[in-house]
Amino acid sequence: MRLFFLFLALGLPAFAQEPGPDLRKSSDVTTRLLIDLFKGDANRDGRITENEFNWPKVLFSSIDQNKDGYITANEIEFLLLPARTSRSADSTRYNPSAPRQDRNTMRLDQKQLASLPNITHFAANKSDRFLVDLDVISAGHPYLGKNFYRPHSGCHVYFKQPGKEATPKKPSSYAAIYAVADGFITSVTPWFQLRPIYDSHLKKMTTNYRYGLGLTFAHTDGQPVVFHYSIEPMIDPGDENFYRPFLRAKLGQRVKKGEVLGWMYTPPRPETDLRTHIHFNLIAKSRFIAPTIFTKEVTEAFHKRWGKMTERYTEELPACMGYKLSAEENPFGTGAIDLLY
Numbered sequence: 001m002r003l004f005f006l007f008l009a010l011g012l013p014a015f016a017q018e019p020g021p022d023l024r025k026s027s028d029v030t031t032r033l034l035i036d037l038f039k040g041d042a043n044r045d046g047r048i049t050e051n052e053f054n055w056p057k058v059l060f061s062s063i064d065q066n067k068d069g070y071i072t073a074n075e076i077e078f079l080l081l082p083a084r085t086s087r088s089a090d091s092t093r094y095n096p097s098a099p100r101q102d103r104n105t106m107r108l109d110q111k112q113l114a115s116l117p118n119i120t121h122f123a124a125n126k127s128d129r130f131l132v133d134l135d136v137i138s139a140g141h142p143y144l145g146k147n148f149y150r151p152h153s154g155c156h157v158y159f160k161q162p163g164k165e166a167t168p169k170k171p172s173s174y175a176a177i178y179a180v181a182d183g184f185i186t187s188v189t190p191w192f193q194l195r196p197i198y199d200s201h202l203k204k205m206t207t208n209y210r211y212g213l214g215l216t217f218a219h220t221d222g223q224p225v226v227f228h229y230s231i232e233p234m235i236d237p238g239d240e241n242f243y244r245p246f247l248r249a250k251l252g253q254r255v256k257k258g259e260v261l262g263w264m265y266t267p268p269r270p271e272t273d274l275r276t277h278i279h280f281n282l283i284a285k286s287r288f289i290a291p292t293i294f295t296k297e298v299t300e301a302f303h304k305r306w307g308k309m310t311e312r313y314t315e316e317l318p319a320c321m322g323y324k325l326s327a328e329e330n331p332f333g334t335g336a337i338d339l340l341y
Contacts, residue, residue: 101192119218126295136175139307143290145325153288154281174263179255187214211243230279290322292340
């Protein structure tokens with residue numbers, strides 16, 4: 001296996017379907033391989049599906065070590081590096097570090113959890129408070145379920161560039177992020193290191209940091225249901241404390257629907273408009289499920305703003321919050337479904 005990946009590193013351009021860089025002349029084979037591979041990462045989630053794989057398809061299953069249907073930078077590193085017995089002293093090997101984070105969580109007691117509705121309550125009693133104001137949205141897409149040809153376990157909302165008055169010194173000058181329902185703040189993440197991805201604008205692998213919140217607003221089978229806000233400016237701010245002022249809500253705080261929980265830091269780079277986003281979904285029983293808790297009016301207004309993000313798919317996506325869901329992704333327990341508001 002190690003000899004195979006050494007051959008892959010040195011000989012791939014000779015038989016790849018598309019011309020690539022001459023890796024044999026590179027002082028850092030691993031870095032060049034990762035850059036070439038992640039050019040295919042169309043949705044920029046830091047992992048490669050078989051559809052995004054731009055090398056010979058016969059290699060996919062060999063590289064996908066854990067057989068989860070994705071290839072990550074760490075899998076390439078793990079397989080390739082043992083085959084390299086030497087390298088020049090001046091080479092600088094790309095080495096994706098293990099994700100680092102500052103994440104604080106708490107569990108509700110039984111009385112607190114019982115004070116919240118069952119998740120089935122939201123099947124008929126939808127929230128009319130979206131997580132951001134609609135006029136700040138530049139694009140988006142729904143939760144794409146396991147029965148879709150290109151699944152993604154969360155909705156995305158992308159942001160327009162803020163006005164000239166926006167400054168990190170005043171977090172409230174950026175787009176507000178709201179509580180979508182009454183509940184408790186049960187996780188606060190001031191910073192979290194994401195997987196390395198290929199940045200097509202910078203033409204290199206980059207590591208980005210996000211921040212986020214978890215709002216427990218319902219329960220199911222005695223377990224909490226969390227609305228998960230993964231707030232992703234898609235930059236490395238260079239300071240692990242940079243995002244802290246953008247989080248207003250505190251761990252353990254009880255909040256009301258519509259309350260401001262924080263603000264969306266949007267980097268002052270127009271090319272990030274279709275990268276800077278919030279990934280949102282529900283989490284229950286340690287599983288990601290579709291956030292289908294919004295009114296039809298809110299869902300349709302969000303759909304009108306999806307824009308360019310849906311052009312990457314081979315079929316038109318209808319107005320919904322969850323599309324082609326498996327049974328376990330349906331929060332209301334009514335089985336697999338193609339369309340759920």
